Amino acid sequence: MAPFTLLWIAPLVFVLTVAFRSFDDITRRGLGSLPASFSFDGFTTALQSGIGRALVNSAVVTVVAVVASLFLASLAAFALSRFAIPFRRTILLAMLAGNLLPPQVLLIPVARITESMGIYDSLLALIVVQVGFGLGFYTFVLYGFMRGIPGEILEAARVDGAGAGRIYARIMVPLCRPALAALAALATTWIFNDLIWAITVLRSEAKFPVTAALLNLQGGFVSNWNVVASGAVLAAVPTAIVFFMFQKHFVSGLLVGANK
Template sequence: MSRKWATAGFHIGASALSVLWLLPIVLVLVTSTRSFDDIAANGLGSLPHSFTLDGFRQAWVDGGQERALINSMLVSVPTVLLSLLLASMAAFALSRYELPLRRTLLLLMLGGNLLPPQILLIPVSELTEMLGLYDSLYALIGVQVGFGVGFYVFVLQGFMRAIPAEIQQAAVIDGASPWQIYRRIIMPLARPALAALCALSFTWIFNDLLWAITVLRTDSQMPITASLLNLQGQYVSMWNVIAAGSVIAAAPTVIVFLRFQRHFVAGLNLGAVK
């Protein structure tokens, strides 16, 4: 009987937490489809009395989110691909070969991710100006790659070290080169880890605001997060437009997570039992 009560209590508590977590999301979705007159007349927390997609049009066209979303994709996709490519190569070398100062390199990469980014804002901004990259998407891509590779290497080398050495030894006997071992054996076996990092890194990069406002200045170069901030200032009391902009900004990361959900969970499970 006590076990049944414990199970029932767990499900009730989990259901309550789920509802509490989903409530703000539902509120934003409902608000984004209401008209401004409806919200002004009945209040933000009232039941909807209208349905319109005009808020999405205003956010997309008048609020500049179309250009901002393109900028975010132009930054996020190349950054994720380049970061994981460089990190997988470095992790392959550090995990499969006895390199000098291997542990030191890993600790330096991990230690770099422990530095608060706030103390590096001014140096990074000045460095991009010296290199002539300030206020360009290339600067933002470079910053995101530089600050992300260390963490990705640290994670990937742990996965790659768990791959049995006999597989690599058999490939060497068959005459495979290090590049062939990396491309045809290690990378396919590390797919769950790469998928998990892909989902995480895309979310981090796409949702980043700090580095965007540090190395960018022109509104036409700003990503979706900075555009959402400007949208809030432009449409101060038009909560339907702000909510619609939030939905647009959140949609790509939700799509990426759903696409890689199976691989993401597999990557977490593999890391848990390694």
Template sequence: MAVVTSTPDATQAPGPVRRTPGSRSPWFHVVMIPFTILWLAPIVFVLLIALRTFDDIAARGLGALPGSLSLDGFAGALADGKVGRALANSAIVTVFAVAASLALASAAAYALSRFRIPFRRTLLLIMLAGNLLPPQILLIPVSRIAQDLGIYDTLFALVVVQVGFGLGFYTFVLHGFMRALPTEVFEAALLDGAGSGRTFWSIVLPLCRPALAALAALATTWIFNDLIWAMTVLRTEAQFPITAALLNLQGGFSNSWNVIAAGSLVAAVPTAIVFFVFQKQFVSGLLVGSNK
């Protein structure tokens, strides 16, 4: 018995072309190009000012293109070492504050999400409500508390303040993520004899890595760029972070726009590096739960 097979007609019109999940329409790039230029324009403007000399800016104004390029602005910003010391202070505060905040927040979120703690929802809402208070009404109380504790005008005081005011938000985010973890994972860990501490360290924290990376990037940006709490609990210039040092730099070089622009660019480099390093984890952390 002969089997008849049909071959596709070469003259048949092809069907619609399906895009792969990773492909994008060219119109996406056409639309995003103006937004990219708009976003990069201030950075390019500040960079051009930083690369100009003071005489060039004074003679031709800020809006003119540079007649010649120079690194005098960066040399002036880094000349006395105050900007470098301020960068070191900001790095110390940021590293310790981010590490302490995420460590405490992950432990608190794990306890609130996996154990039957009385009034745990109320506790979570109280922690989150602390972030809704305007910081301006807390400046004097925070300053007085730091003085009473004997930690005023120290980097430790700034670390404590940053941890205290960021802990509620970080706990709230991690609590929602940990509650979405499958219950079967914890049941399997319990059958294997893992206790609460082992489960938290070996299972929960690795699964929370995208959320922790996203929060680490956000916390680094917030803490490193903070000015209001630095001016509240610090007084000595040697203890100032980079934001307060830039404020003093603007006062000392009020007419030297190239020096101020150079200092601003130097201050922006660390947070930019952190964002680009954790970019993939940051995006994946923001998209966690979107496909559930």
């Protein structure tokens, strides 16, 4: 695995090396040469060029969208898995089928819908789109997880007088914590790194998330490779932190049911 590991981390090391080099060092010695300087100028310029504001926008959209998506998906999965809802399998397949459509086909309709709703060019529009397109997949995953929880646990709770709301909050959600943590890590990565929906429903640069701001940064500093690399590093750090925070739960969530 050593050669594969080196092949995997080589681009990351290269980007980090370029990010901490000065512009004069790169222009004088070349982009592929060994660094002869150590500087934070690239990070300073990237933050002053809008990456800092874009990181805040991405954080707001990601946190709100992830929380709203998992909350709604857990409610839907609980209802579909534990109540005799007519056509529940059809409903579940319809929700999942929405994720199979290529997003490129829906760009214009989504943009027109957000305009008609009066939320175009706002972070709310991006949050609504992210929640809508992720809800089906999250519900499908949580539905399978909740179906595997023994029904005797819920029957015992009903005998003790617990209603549907208390069963959901006190039993289902705590038992689904590994699955919710795994989905939270995936959803954070997908939403934070999304570009296509950001440039579809947003127009003002002040409201761009970090991916769209990084695209503008690459256009404005096309020859300043240290600035572009610094912006890429800043954009990658939050998702890396989230993944390492949820790593234990993420792995356990992926292995749920593997021993059955």
